[in-house]
Amino acid sequence: MISVSEATERIRSLLVQTDSEEIPINQANNRILAENFNSERHQPPFDTSAMDGYAIQSQDAIPKKVLKIIGSIPAGAEIPEIAIGSGEAYRIFTGAPIPHGADRVIIQEDVEAGENTIRINDTFESNPFIRPLGGDFQKGFCIKAPQPLKPGLISLLAAMNAGILMVRKKPVVSIIPTGDELMMPGTVVPDNKIVASNIFGLQGMLENSGAEVRILPIAKDNFQAISTSLNLALDSDLVITVGGASVGEYDLVKEAASSLGFELSFYKIAMRPGKPLFAGKKGTTVLIWLPGNP
Numbered sequence: 001m002i003s004v005s006e007a008t009e010r011i012r013s014l015l016v017q018t019d020s021e022e023i024p025i026n027q028a029n030n031r032i033l034a035e036n037f038n039s040e041r042h043q044p045p046f047d048t049s050a051m052d053g054y055a056i057q058s059q060d061a062i063p064k065k066v067l068k069i070i071g072s073i074p075a076g077a078e079i080p081e082i083a084i085g086s087g088e089a090y091r092i093f094t095g096a097p098i099p100h101g102a103d104r105v106i107i108q109e110d111v112e113a114g115e116n117t118i119r120i121n122d123t124f125e126s127n128p129f130i131r132p133l134g135g136d137f138q139k140g141f142c143i144k145a146p147q148p149l150k151p152g153l154i155s156l157l158a159a160m161n162a163g164i165l166m167v168r169k170k171p172v173v174s175i176i177p178t179g180d181e182l183m184m185p186g187t188v189v190p191d192n193k194i195v196a197s198n199i200f201g202l203q204g205m206l207e208n209s210g211a212e213v214r215i216l217p218i219a220k221d222n223f224q225a226i227s228t229s230l231n232l233a234l235d236s237d238l239v240i241t242v243g244g245a246s247v248g249e250y251d252l253v254k255e256a257a258s259s260l261g262f263e264l265s266f267y268k269i270a271m272r273p274g275k276p277l278f279a280g281k282k283g284t285t286v287l288i289w290l291p292g293n294p
Contacts, residue, residue, distance in 0.1 A: 243292035
């Protein structure tokens with residue numbers, strides 16, 4: 001019998017890292033980044049307006065001052081060729097580039113707008129409302145591997161212009177429920193039977209961790225059925241069997257696994273429930289046999 005922490009370390013030592021593959025970023029959720037990614041651009045790629053308003057020179061931010069509007073800059077527009085001068089303003093929108101000569105944006109709520117002029121209110125925000133070039137990240141900024149790809153990180157990588165990512169291939173995990181007493185949910189279950197429930201919780205946890213999960217049919221409590229199910233799962237990275245690992249059934253399970261070439265790593269851990277747990281390996285396929293009692 002070994003401790004839970006030692007069992008965890010032994011299982012980790014059995015696992016083999018999957019190969020890497022390229023995928024489009026829209027398929028990256030819950031995958032594992034396999035290679036560092038360096039940004040190809042600054043973000044923002046230019047000084048940009050953080051609010052709708054008017055691009056002006058700071059020296060013109062004076063209460064009641066009237067400024068002439070010389071143009072309009074929507075988001076997505078090029079930086080105007082004509083630089084802004086003293087007493088002038090560009091109408092500007094959130095995300096638009098700051099024109100040459102301007103060093104602040106006065107928000108539209110802080111002015112009275114006329115047809116071709118604006119008059120600055122008596123009081124106004126002191127914030128310049130400019131997001132500077134590279135304020136979020138600079139060209140060459142690195143996202144380091146390995147790490148799980150979650151929505152926030154995927155959004156950041158997209159902003160870095162990552163269309164294709166190198167990720168680890170999803171580990172294939174086969175779950176085998178075992179036991180004469182088990183039946184699948186949604187069927188007519190006699191009073192002397194039990195619904196197989198643990199396997200679906202395991203499936204959810206594994207899929208949330210980025211695995212491709214297969215649930216095999218329920219294997220009956222006999223050597224042939226268990227051997228057949230194990231043989232069907234040999235192309236998996238990890239096989240998890242649930243049930244049939246108690247003391248009374250241990251020899252049967254061990255015999256079925258051994259007949260297929262699995263080498264036992266350990267049997268029994270210092271935990272209740274869950275004591276009769278064992279793990280083994282054949283080639284690159286790892287086997288974990290869980291007792292049915294959750």
